[in-house]
Amino acid sequence: MPDSVMQNSFHLDAVPIRLERCGKTFAGGARALEPLDLTIRGGETIVFLGPSGCGKTTTLRIIAGLESPDPDGRVLFGEEDVTALPIERRNVGMVFQSYALFPNMTVAENVAYGLKVRKIARADRGRRVEEMLDLMHLGEFAGRRIDQLSGGQRQRVALARALVVRPRVLLLDEPLTALDAKLRDSLRLEIDRLLRGLGITAVYVTHDQGEAMALGDRIVVMAKGRVAQVGTPREIYYQPADGFVADFIGTMNRLGGLSRGGTLSIGSATLPWSGPEGAVELLVRPEDLALAGEADGHLGGTVAAAVFLGDRTRLVVEPADGPALTVDAAGRSELGRGDRVWLRVDPARVLAVP
Amino acid sequence: MHSLSNRRGWGFWLQLGFTLLVCALLTVPMAMSMLAGLTANYFVGLKSGLTLHWVDEVLRVYSGTILLSLQIAFACLACTLVLGVPAAYALARRPGRIARLVEEMLMMPVAIPGLATALALIVTYGGVGDLRSSWLFILIGHVLFTLPFMVRAVLAVMGSIDLTTLEEGAASLGAGFLRRFATVVLPNCRSGILAGSLMVLTLSVGEFNLTWLLHTPLTKTLPVGLADSYASLRIEIGSAYTLVFFLMIVPSLILMQGLFRRGRPSV
Ligand SMILES: Nc1ncnc2c1ncn2[C@@H]1O[C@H](COP(=O)(O)OP(=O)(O)O)[C@@H](O)[C@H]1O
Ligand SMILES: [Mg+2]
Numbered sequence: 001m002p003d004s005v006m007q008n009s010f011h012l013d014a015v016p017i018r019l020e021r022c023g024k025t026f027a028g029g030a031r032a033l034e035p036l037d038l039t040i041r042g043g044e045t046i047v048f049l050g051p052s053g054c055g056k057t058t059t060l061r062i063i064a065g066l067e068s069p070d071p072d073g074r075v076l077f078g079e080e081d082v083t084a085l086p087i088e089r090r091n092v093g094m095v096f097q098s099y100a101l102f103p104n105m106t107v108a109e110n111v112a113y114g115l116k117v118r119k120i121a122r123a124d125r126g127r128r129v130e131e132m133l134d135l136m137h138l139g140e141f142a143g144r145r146i147d148q149l150s151g152g153q154r155q156r157v158a159l160a161r162a163l164v165v166r167p168r169v170l171l172l173d174e175p176l177t178a179l180d181a182k183l184r185d186s187l188r189l190e191i192d193r194l195l196r197g198l199g200i201t202a203v204y205v206t207h208d209q210g211e212a213m214a215l216g217d218r219i220v221v222m223a224k225g226r227v228a229q230v231g232t233p234r235e236i237y238y239q240p241a242d243g244f245v246a247d248f249i250g251t252m253n254r255l256g257g258l259s260r261g262g263t264l265s266i267g268s269a270t271l272p273w274s275g276p277e278g279a280v281e282l283l284v285r286p287e288d289l290a291l292a293g294e295a296d297g298h299l300g301g302t303v304a305a306a307v308f309l310g311d312r313t314r315l316v317v318e319p320a321d322g323p324a325l326t327v328d329a330a331g332r333s334e335l336g337r338g339d340r341v342w343l344r345v346d347p348a349r350v351l352a353v354p
Numbered sequence: 355m356h357s358l359s360n361r362r363g364w365g366f367w368l369q370l371g372f373t374l375l376v377c378a379l380l381t382v383p384m385a386m387s388m389l390a391g392l393t394a395n396y397f398v399g400l401k402s403g404l405t406l407h408w409v410d411e412v413l414r415v416y417s418g419t420i421l422l423s424l425q426i427a428f429a430c431l432a433c434t435l436v437l438g439v440p441a442a443y444a445l446a447r448r449p450g451r452i453a454r455l456v457e458e459m460l461m462m463p464v465a466i467p468g469l470a471t472a473l474a475l476i477v478t479y480g481g482v483g484d485l486r487s488s489w490l491f492i493l494i495g496h497v498l499f500t501l502p503f504m505v506r507a508v509l510a511v512m513g514s515i516d517l518t519t520l521e522e523g524a525a526s527l528g529a530g531f532l533r534r535f536a537t538v539v540l541p542n543c544r545s546g547i548l549a550g551s552l553m554v555l556t557l558s559v560g561e562f563n564l565t566w567l568l569h570t571p572l573t574k575t576l577p578v579g580l581a582d583s584y585a586s587l588r589i590e591i592g593s594a595y596t597l598v599f600f601l602m603i604v605p606s607l608i609l610m611q612g613l614f615r616r617g618r619p620s621v
Pocket of ligand 2: 056
């Protein structure tokens with residue numbers, strides 16, 4: 001294919017992935033993953049998100065072919081059942097947290113490795129390596145050894161090495177975790193641009209909700225070897241399936257309320273209500289709590305801490321009873337520790353957990 | 355940096371002096387012995403003049419033992435490479451308790467005297483065919499003795515790199531086991547293999563304890579010949595022998611170092 005169409009031609013197949021009853025019990029009987037059913041659409045970027053030890057890596061490794069699922073489980077790429085194939089026959093691209101670059105080879109040799117394995121002719125190989133290095137802005141580093149690169153450059157080499165062989169799916173296990181914060185942001189943007197541009201099916205594992213929200217078309221929130229919720233970032237954020245998801249993503253306030261006959265009592269206020277009856281726990285995002293005057297506020301409290309964030313001030317308010325609430329005061333707020341404030345709750349934006 | 359080096363206190367000179375003293379303690383006897391091998395008459399001293407006569411005699415009479423020593427050393431190296439590197443790899447990749455136990459047991463040859471190992475070999479295999487009179491019998495002893503050193507040296511390097519992840523990286527790019535082993539595992543363990551090889555060569559060439567029991571008049575190695583000549587011949591011959599031993603082992607060590615330095619795979 002001519003070089004002029006390179007930008008467009010470097011578009012990869014969008015193969016869907018299906019996991020059927022994929023559980024994992026390690027030798028010794030430890031259940032790392034409860035049987036899991038999941039369909040990942042072709043071309044989609046799906047993010048596995050959850051605290052350390054919840055089974056994200058295990059799931060990714062089952063997709064990769066580095067672990068096999070418990071006997072009943074199946075992994076399908078498109079219509080092909082790949083459960084029995086080892087990783088080297090699955091044609092997946094893999095990016096590791098620790099880079100896994102070969103220290104005995106230069107940058108160009110690392111990127112060429114997969115092509116050599118596939119017996120691509122030398123000339124073709126050289127051209128593809130060069131294209132890939134340019135795409136990842138690594139051209140000038142081609143002859144460097146791996147230990148002469150920064151962390152960010154190493155991870156870009158790892159991406160180049162994984163993508164140059166045009167894998168069916170791209171698997172990334174916490175690729176940014178080893179990097180410092182500033183680099184993490186810029187490389188995250190680069191990965192985002194790359195995944196959108198390539199149209200490849202990508203599975204991305206992270207424990208960082210910010211990364212998950214920014215990169216994922218959909219997020220799979222995991223807890224203790226189970227899927228807690230699957231949804232778009234907005235669904236996960238605004239309609240968390242349970243308290244765990246609510247707490248894990250962003251900041252969530254909890255308040256106690258009592259609902260009876262279409263009304264809800266919070267503190268001293270009574271609001272119209274269409275949710276469940278009885279004593280309920282209410283989940284409210286900080287941005288859905290508003291500061292108000294004594295007359296129109298629902299709930300009074302004392303500022304226990306105020307953190308100035310520039311565009312807003314994040315307040316921790318202690319109500320008369322119940323746990324402390326986090327709320328944002330927009331603009332030039334002078335509120336500080338010890339001040340008395342009133343909060344309004346918008347019942348339409350409140351989630352109730354019975 | 356520069357100003358620091360100008361302010362060397364007495365501590366520095368003390369350390370330097372001590373280091374030089376230790377070096378002298380180690381090298382002076384060696385140098386004296388080798389010099390003795392070049393002296394026309396040791397009892398008269400250096401004023402009797404220097405000569406290559408003794409070296410010449412050693413090469414003439416003992417060239418057989420020198421060649422056999424080299425033959426055994428390189429055969430031993432080949433055996434320990436073929437057996438030891440895969441063994442180290444298996445130990446490094448296996449996390450279990452048994453693997454750790456085997457690792458601990460690799461210290462054994464240091465603890466058991468070579469004479470005991472040799473006796474055990476003679477009792478067990480001494481009657482098998484012509485083995486007792488063959489140089490292979492000595493080779494078996496040497497392999498037994500040096501193998502753990504090879505395994506430990508390679509294992510140390512394998513433990514210091516994340517071999518599992520490197521291999522998983524290679525596998526994700528389509529490389530099967532043999533290719534991974536050849537292109538990723540071996541090159542990245544080169545320093546350990548080199549260290550182990552040097553160790554095996556020097557240990558094998560210099561091995562005396564085992565060899566003394568295992569050898570026959572027709573399978574005499576250099577150290578055994580050396581002991582004989584010291585015991586029964588003029589001290590100049592023994593010393594010239596030491597000199598030959600030294601000249602033989604040093605180039606082979608340098609050669610090996612050079613071999614492992616050069617050559618990396620290219621795109
Ligand atoms: N090879 C293994 N052998 C035994 N247990 C394992 C192994 N790998 C992972 N685990 C266990 O499985 C659970 C899930 O691990 P993992 O998938 O790595 O979590 P995450 O990537 O979400 O941090 C953990 O409790 C971990 O200790
Ligand atoms: Mg993990």
